[in-house]
Amino acid sequence: xxxxxxxxVIAVTGFAAALLFMYGLKRMSSxxxxxxxxRVAGVGMLAAVLAAFLYxxxxxxxxxxxxxxxxxxxxxxxxxxxxxxWWSGKTVKMTAMPxxxxxxxxxxxxxxxxxxxxxLFGNHADGxxxxxAALFGAIIGAVSLSGSIIAWAKLDRxxxxxxxxxxxxILNGVVMLxxxxxxxxxVVAVAGGPHVLPLPGLICLFLGGALVFGVLMTLPxxxxxMPVVISIYNACTGIAVGLEGFVLQNPALMIAGMVVxxxxxxxxxxxxxxxxRTVFNVLFKxxxxxxxxKRGAIAGSEKPVEASDAAxxxxxxxxxxxxxxxxxxxxxxxxxxxxxxxxxxAAGVSVKFAIHPxxxxxxxxxxxxxxxxxxxxxxxxxxxxxxxxFATTDVALVIGANDVVNPAAxxxxxSPIYGMPILNADKAKKVYVIKRTAGGKGYSGVVNxxxxxxNSFMVYGDASAVLAKMIEAVKGLGxxxx
Amino acid sequence: xxxxxxxxxxxxxxxxxAGWVIIGNVPAxxxxxxxxxxxxxxxxxxxxxxxxxxNATNVLEQSIGFVAVLLGAGNAAGGYAVTVRMLEMFKSxxxxxxxxxxxxxxxxxxxxx
Numbered sequence: 001x002x003x004x005x006x007x008x009v010i011a012v013t014g015f016a017a018a019l020l021f022m023y024g025l026k027r028m029s030s031x032x033x034x035x036x037x038x039r040v041a042g043v044g045m046l047a048a049v050l051a052a053f054l055y056x057x058x059x060x061x062x063x064x065x066x067x068x069x070x071x072x073x074x075x076x077x078x079x080x081x082x083x084x085x086w087w088s089g090k091t092v093k094m095t096a097m098p099x100x101x102x103x104x105x106x107x108x109x110x111x112x113x114x115x116x117x118x119x120l121f122g123n124h125a126d127g128x129x130x131x132x133a134a135l136f137g138a139i140i141g142a143v144s145l146s147g148s149i150i151a152w153a154k155l156d157r158x159x160x161x162x163x164x165x166x167x168x169x170i171l172n173g174v175v176m177l178x179x180x181x182x183x184x185x186x187v188v189a190v191a192g193g194p195h196v197l198p199l200p201g202l203i204c205l206f207l208g209g210a211l212v213f214g215v216l217m218t219l220p221x222x223x224x225x226m227p228v229v230i231s232i233y234n235a236c237t238g239i240a241v242g243l244e245g246f247v248l249q250n251p252a253l254m255i256a257g258m259v260v261x262x263x264x265x266x267x268x269x270x271x272x273x274x275x276x277r278t279v280f281n282v283l284f285k286x287x288x289x290x291x292x293x294k295r296g297a298i299a300g301s302e303k304p305v306e307a308s309d310a311a312x313x314x315x316x317x318x319x320x321x322x323x324x325x326x327x328x329x330x331x332x333x334x335x336x337x338x339x340x341x342x343x344x345x346a347a348g349v350s351v352k353f354a355i356h357p358x359x360x361x362x363x364x365x366x367x368x369x370x371x372x373x374x375x376x377x378x379x380x381x382x383x384x385x386x387x388x389x390f391a392t393t394d395v396a397l398v399i400g401a402n403d404v405v406n407p408a409a410x411x412x413x414x415s416p417i418y419g420m421p422i423l424n425a426d427k428a429k430k431v432y433v434i435k436r437t438a439g440g441k442g443y444s445g446v447v448n449x450x451x452x453x454x455n456s457f458m459v460y461g462d463a464s465a466v467l468a469k470m471i472e473a474v475k476g477l478g479x480x481x482x
Numbered sequence: 483x484x485x486x487x488x489x490x491x492x493x494x495x496x497x498x499x500a501g502w503v504i505i506g507n508v509p510a511x512x513x514x515x516x517x518x519x520x521x522x523x524x525x526x527x528x529x530x531x532x533x534x535x536x537n538a539t540n541v542l543e544q545s546i547g548f549v550a551v552l553l554g555a556g557n558a559a560g561g562y563a564v565t566v567r568m569l570e571m572f573k574s575x576x577x578x579x580x581x582x583x584x585x586x587x588x589x590x591x592x593x594x595x
Contacts, residue, residue, distance in 0.1 A: 014529070021523045022500055028519055028569075029508045035569040036521050045526065049558070051530040062539045070544065071571050074535050077548045078528070081555030089563025096580045100564060101518045104525075108557035114550035118543050129487045186496045234521050241496070241527040246490050248530050254490065255497040256526040262501030263520050267513065274510070282512075357510050364513030371571035378574050382510045 006054035013051035014252030016094045020044030025263065031377045032474030048252060049078070081107075089468050094372050095329050098362040099155035102148045102230045105237055109144025112137055112240035113207065119247055120203045123190060130247050131190055135183045137243030139210040144236040146214030146392050151226050151233065154218075155361065163219040169284065172216050192330015217283070225282045227362040228272050232279070235264025274357030276420030277407075300452035303437050307459050307466045308473035310432045311340070317394035319350040321386065323425050324366055325359055327436065333464035334373035337399065341375070342469050343474045351378055354423050356404035387424050396428035400435070400463050406448045416444055431456040433464045440466075515568040516580025524564055 020040050027037025056071055063070065079257050085104065092100045116138030118124070125131040153159040158361050186202050187193035195202065199366065221229055238260030245253025272279045314320050322341070328334060360367035367380055390396060398405055405425040408415040425431055433451060435458055448454055485493065508516050531554040535547030 017526065021526070023505060023521065025501075025516075025523065026502050028512060028516055029499070029504070031509075031512060031572040032574065033567075034512060034515060034519075034572065035566065037513075038522070038562065038565045038569055041519070042566075044520070045562070047557055048526060048529050049532070053535040053536075059537050062530070065535045066538060066544070070536050070538050070547075072591040073544060073548050074532055077535070078532075078555045081552035082559040084559075085556035085560030087562050089560040090567065092564065094568075097514060097518070097564065097568070101514075101521055102562070104557050105519070105521050105565070107553040108524045108527055110559060111531050111550045111554035114546050114553065115527070115530045115534050118538070118546050118550070121546070122539070122543055168539035231517055234517060234524075237527075238520070238524045241524045242494060244527065244530055246485065246494075248533055249485050250530060250533070251485060251493060253526055253530050254485070256491050256523050257495035258494045259501035259504070260520045260524045260571055262498035263505040264501075264517075266502055266505050267517060269507075270510075271513065302532070321549040333564060356514075357512070360514075362514055362517075364515070364517075367511040368514050368568050368571065371568070371573070374573070376575035376577070377511060377572050379574075380511060392522070409555050453504060 002057045004101035006057040010051050010054050010058075013047050014250065017044035017048035018255040022259060022295060025259070028132075049079065051270065054352045061096060087432055094365075094369055095332075095361075096156070097365060097368065098227060098230060099152045101362075102152040102155065102226075102233070105230065105234050106145045106148030106152070107140040109233065109237040109240055110245070111149065112237065112244045113249070115208060115244045116141065116240075119204065119244075120186070120449035121200060123199075125190075125247060128187065128191070133185060133243045134247045135186065135206070137240045137247065138207060139179060140236050140243070141182065141240035142207055142210035143217070144233040144240060146211040147236075148214075148230070148233050150218035151229050154221075154223050155226050155431070159219075162222045167184060168216075168220055172213065175209060175216060176212045179206060179213060182206040182209060198254030208397055221282065223329075223361075227278065227358070228268060228275065228277070228279065230281045230362070231264055231268040231271055235261050238262075239266055248259040271358070271363045274421065289302050300454065301455070302451050302458045304438070304460055305432070305457040307461065307469035308464075308476075310457065310459050311470035311473040312477060313430070314344060314349065314395050314397065314432070314470075315347050315477060318372055319393045320344060320395045320397055321352050321354050321390060321393050321428065323354050323356070323396060323398045323401050323405055324370065324405060325356075325399060325401025326361060326366075327402075327434075328463045329360060329366070329369050330400065331463040331465075333399070333462075333467050336369070336376075336464055336471065338373045338375050340441050340471050340474070341379075343471060343478075347474070352381055352386060352389070352423075354381055354383070354390075356383055356401070356423055357421070359401065359404060369412060390424045390427040393428045394430065396425040396431045398425055398431060398433045399467075402435075402448050403446065405450055406446060407450055408446060408448070415446055426450045426453060426456075429455065432459060433457070434459045434461070434463050436460070436462060515565050516567065518561055519565045522558060522561030525554060525561050526556030528558050530554070557593075 024037040024041030027033040242257025409417045409420040409422040531550030538544040
């Protein structure tokens, strides 16, 4: 009786959780409703996890002797994993967000692979379809786990250079095929056919091969492409979870996993498009690999100006568009930038932020960093919505951004960034660029002609320090006027 | 509840379509929270981990099941924590704290005039 009630409660809660996840994700499509959306999804998750403890009353006879030990272990694992991740999630710096997401994602992939391992070692799969689903879930989950760890290491600068060598693609291909072959051998062995190794040995080899493949596949990819890679692994984990959901006959896992699998795939494609890359290029044609970068002939020179002069000029402008880049985040200048903007707004200047889709180290990260500094989201504009407005704007202020405002992307067919959508800062009547040093190249290694433009003026220095000077200058002006 | 391979294929197809449509018109401004939010949703894998661990019959299954719950719980809790943190930062100029800021600006302008 208790067993049947438990099963019904688990089924109903799972159904509700799947519904709440989809409703929550739907609400995440606007900044106004997004925070409530994730809370709705959180309620679904909490209910599903609590209901899962009712599995306690449904276990089969074989697991009965370990009943309470298992329950204790479950509570312990939930408490440890949940607490550590919660604490790290609450304390991580916003600039370190991409690698944090990579770690959480790898954990999900690892959990899916672990579930598959239990099903495989215990030979619980019911029929070939479930066995094959378990195997694919295991391989995708394991690749997502080890790949995400490498992605984290790269973004956290533990691994600095992409590791590339001759014949890398061939080696990766061989490891992949060998792992799949071991998977095939497992299917044969489970069906009672001949096997060279005992089944547990095959399973270890299979999981090990998948983990190694995840590492090998991620190592050659450069840091700039990591966001796309994280997004791919996010989709992979979703699919792995969905497949293990099928093995466990749990529709909530199937639906949640596959929704994320599809959503993650779409997000991956959108991100790659914004970076002027295809997903195939990210994975198999590595950006860092092309060493031939020629410096185009660029007329003119960089014209330095004082921070205070630039600030006062902007104070008397009618309209300013700000283009923040990763350099701003590196110097932690978002707060100072917003303070400066508030001064300009108070003086009657119309100020807007123009965000390139890949500003920051992860698409959308710059939006988060500005939001953290208190910038209201209606001041933040995306590329397509603001690009036509540069031409009618007095000043474009470029801070720590380079490739995303390089006009070569529009004009120079030989440039590696040709075709990438860029912000048309060069069309503004005047451009101020805050930049650490003279010269230098963007992440892509391309020289930026914008800096040599007759209408462009350079303010050298750390973004935070320069903005502090700019605030001083405008405030000093106010004091003098009073 | 039994899901056979046919029903399973339909569930996967419809769920994939739902995911594609739901995410289809998310603005770029939310791409980072969205990635961590969908990351949180696949944390539901912890439920599968709990099933496996509660049904474990030997030390091997207990150990791997323990790891599954540990990792799954980390995925769910961490994904939720960072997503909420990020989304709570997104404020419109019409939101309350900024009304105050606006009034200050207005007052500032008035004194200058």
